[in-house]
Structure formats: structure tokens, C-alpha cells
Amino acid sequence: MSIFSFFVRRGTAPVARERLQILLAHERVATSGEGGDVVALLREEILAVIAKHFPIERDRVQVKLDRGSTVSTLEIGVEMPVDAKLGPRARVA
Amino acid sequence: MARVVVVTSGKGGVGKTTTTAAIGAALAQTGGAGGKGGERVVVVDFDVGLRNLDLIMGAERRVVFDLINVIQGDAKLHQALIRDKRIENLALLPASQTRDKDALTAEGVAQVIAELREKFDWIICDSPAGIERGAALAMHHADTAIIVTNPEVSSVRDSDRIIGLLDSKTERAAKGERVEKHLLLTRYDPVRAARGDMLKTEDVLEILSIPLLGIIPESQEVLRASNLGAPVTLNAPDSAPARAYADAVRRLRGETLDMVVPTERRGFVDRLFGRRVA
Ligand SMILES: Nc1ncnc2c1ncn2[C@@H]1O[C@H](COP(=O)(O)OP(=O)(O)OP(=O)(O)O)[C@@H](O)[C@H]1O
Numbered sequence: 055m056s057i058f059s060f061f062v063r064r065g066t067a068p069v070a071r072e073r074l075q076i077l078l079a080h081e082r083v084a085t086s087g088e089g090g091d092v093v094a095l096l097r098e099e100i101l102a103v104i105a106k107h108f109p110i111e112r113d114r115v116q117v118k119l120d121r122g123s124t125v126s127t128l129e130i131g132v133e134m135p136v137d138a139k140l141g142p143r144a145r146v147a
Numbered sequence: 148m149a150r151v152v153v154v155t156s157g158k159g160g161v162g163k164t165t166t167t168a169a170i171g172a173a174l175a176q177t178g179g180a181g182g183k184g185g186e187r188v189v190v191v192d193f194d195v196g197l198r199n200l201d202l203i204m205g206a207e208r209r210v211v212f213d214l215i216n217v218i219q220g221d222a223k224l225h226q227a228l229i230r231d232k233r234i235e236n237l238a239l240l241p242a243s244q245t246r247d248k249d250a251l252t253a254e255g256v257a258q259v260i261a262e263l264r265e266k267f268d269w270i271i272c273d274s275p276a277g278i279e280r281g282a283a284l285a286m287h288h289a290d291t292a293i294i295v296t297n298p299e300v301s302s303v304r305d306s307d308r309i310i311g312l313l314d315s316k317t318e319r320a321a322k323g324e325r326v327e328k329h330l331l332l333t334r335y336d337p338v339r340a341a342r343g344d345m346l347k348t349e350d351v352l353e354i355l356s357i358p359l360l361g362i363i364p365e366s367q368e369v370l371r372a373s374n375l376g377a378p379v380t381l382n383a384p385d386s387a388p389a390r391a392y393a394d395a396v397r398r399l400r401g402e403t404l405d406m407v408v409p410t411e412r413r414g415f416v417d418r419l420f421g422r423r424v425a
């Protein structure tokens with residue numbers, strides 16, 4: 055390790071902090087039981103359906119609810135992994 | 148033939164999860180043809196409600212299904228297994244964070260272990276602390292046990308209790324066979340040992356009378372690795388704890404090695420300025 059890299063080393067704590075923030079945001083919803091945030095619950099269920107067919111990272115599924123005065127929209131975004139191999143069960147569906 | 152290994156301790160916080168991740172990764176990376184790896188390894192989290200192995204392995208964002216989902220038939224085993232992105236032949240089976248502990252049934256666990264035996268060469272089970280149901284189920288199918296112990300009185304006492312359970316309550320015990328038992332001393336502090344304030348390795352070995360698999364020194368590399376979500380053997384392979392874990396894995400495979408406690412190789416700058424707090 056050079057003297058330069060010693061001075062710029064940031065430590066690992068910022069990474070730990072970021073990982074925890076992402077994780078806990080989802081976990082609190084999942085462990086809070088019934089009556090939680092409906093959008094978050096919906097997201098969990100959509101994730102489960104997709105994960106039955108190919109591995110997916112949790113943050114690749116986004117669910118957004120926009121409440122307007124006359125119309126509300128539910129936006130679901132699923133980012134597919136490039137190498138996703140759809141199994142036979144996926145094709146049937 | 149697949150080998151089921153339980154990492155257990157009785158006492159909490161002694162280093163079971165750290166050990167499961169480090170040994171799992173080291174097993175998957177070494178051995179096989181030309182030492183290039185090749186044996187298939189799965190690490191299984193039995194700590195229902197307080198899972199942490201996913202976090203230590205850096206796979207927390209990829210968990211959708213877990214052990215309980217598989218037991219209850221909500222997901223197939225292959226849907227719950229998470230392949231490691233860095234080590235090809237390493238996989239994780241996470242515990243459930245949300246379900247009740249009672250969802251872990253003896254029949255369910257037996258079925259999952261039987262299925263894992265078909266797919267993997269090593270099945271490493273990370274036990275929860277305590278001696279209750281979760282710990283009992285984690286050890287039930289073990290061929291081999293790694294008893295993680297810190298060199299201090301309460302940890303040694305709890306390890307003794309766990310050894311008793313391994314000899315009486317497991318599937319092997321019921322068949323009149325023995326679970327192969329190994330002691331792993333962790334969080335070993337060479338400074339305190341030199342001062343004479345820590346139980347000596349010989350003392351612990353004499354009290355528990357099971358063979359020693361390794362001595363893992365206390366090291367901040369363990370904390371750094373957990374912050375980053377990588378087993379210490381992968382994140383800092385040259386560090387003292389990683390080398391100690393690598394030796395332990397060779398002994399687990401049956402090699403005989405001299406028992407040394409690796410020390411940190413400190414670089415020039417580190418020696419000059421001292422270590423930063425991670
Ligand atoms: N060799 C070591 N050097 C320094 N810190 C360590 C070492 N081994 C474990 N630790 C730290 O000790 C704490 C407990 O470790 P770990 O989670 O692996 O224990 P555990 O036995 O799985 O705990 P639990 O009983 O709660 O499941 C963690 O903060 C971990 O980073």
C-alpha cells in the first residue's frame with residue numbers, strides 16, 4: 055500500500071451504512087405485518103412472482119402509486135437481467 | 148459423499164456466522180482439481196427471525212425466498228438458493244426474517260437437507276445461539292460439528308453443553324454413531340494471551356477434550372469484511388484471520404498442519420501511523 059492510498063482510504067463504514075439503509079427500508083415493511091404500506095406489500099408480492107422464474111435483485115422491481123385528483127396510476131417497473139433465461143413455466147404463463 | 152457441517156456454540160456472538168461465511172467461501176475456492184475449487188458448497192442460515200448470513204455474504208439484496216418458504220412449499224429449493232457472484236460453486240440458503248420460528252419443522256428440515264445432499268458436497272449450517280429448537284434443528288443432521296468458542300469462561304461452559312447435545316440429540320447419536328467434533332477458538336487476542344489474562348488454548352482443549360480445528364485471532368479485518376458484505380477469506384485473503392480460516396479448512400479436509408496463530412503482516416505505512424479505526 056502506498057502512502058497516497060493510505061490517505062485516500064475512506065474506510066468501509068460508508069458502505070455498511072448504505073447497505074443497511076437499503077435493506078432496512080424493505081425489511082421494516084415486511085416485518086411490520088398487516089396494515090403496512092400497501093405499495094410496499096404489493097412490491098414484495100410482485101417480487102415473489104418474478105423470482106419464481108428467474109433470479110432478480112430486489113431493487114430491480116419498482117412500484118409507484120400516483121394519486122391524482124381524478125385518476126390514480128400504479129406504475130410497475132421491472133428491470134430484467136440481460137441473461138435472464140425464462141424457464142418453461144414462464145413461457146406457459 | 149456430501150458432508151453436513153454445523154457451526155454451533157450455545158453462546159451468542161462468538162463468531163458462528165463469521166465462521167460459516169469464511170469457511171464456506173474457503174471450501175468453495177480451494178480443493179477440487181488442481182486446487183481451483185470445484186466442490187459445491189452451500190451455506191444455510193438457521194437463524195429464523197434474526198438472519199444475518201445474507202448480510203455477511205453480501206447477498207441481502209437478492210433474497211426473495213428462504214428456507215421456510217421451501218419447507219412450506221411456497222418455493223422450490225432452486226428458487227431460494229442464491230448463487231454467489233464471486234465464487235461460482237458457492238450458494239446461500241437464507242433464513243426467514245419474518246416468519247415464526249415454529250415454521251421450522253423437523254420433517255421440513257430433514258427434507259431440505261436430503262435435497263441439499265444431492266446438489267452439494269458441503270452443507271454448512273449456521274446455527275442460532277442457544278440450545279432451543281433452532282439450534283437443535285441446525286445440528287440434527289450434522290456429520291461434523293464446528294464448535295465455535297471464545298477463550299472465556301461462559302463461552303467454554305456453553306460449548307460443553309452443546310457437545311453434550313451433539314452426543315445425545317442428533318440423528319447420528321440416535322443411530323449409535325458419533326458426530327465428528329472440532330473446536331474452533333475465535334476472537335483470540337495474542338496481547339491478552341501474552342499477559343496471561345485469557346484462558347490458554349491448552350486449558351480450553353483439556354476442559355472440552357475435542358480436537359482443535361484452528362485459532363482465529365481477533366482482527367479488525369473481520370469488521371471490514373462484514374461492512375463490505377464479503378467473507379473475510381475473500382475480502383482480505385492475506386489477513387491473519389483469513390489465513391487462520393484457510394488452515395482450518397485444510398484440517399477439516401483431513402490434513403495435518405502445525406497449529407500457529409497467524410499475525411497481521413503490517414505494511415510500512417501502517418506501522419508508521421498505526422491502524423486507522425475501520
Ligand atoms: N476474529 C474476529 N475478530 C474480530 N471480530 C470478530 C471476530 N469474529 C467475530 N467477530 C465479531 O463478533 C461479532 C459476532 O460475530 P458473529 O455474528 O459471527 O457471531 P455469531 O456467533 O454468529 O452471533 P449470534 O449468536 O448472534 O448468531 C460480530 O460483530 C463480528 O464482526
Ligand SMILES: [Mg+2]
Binds near residue numbers: 163164194273274
Ligand atoms: Mg450468527
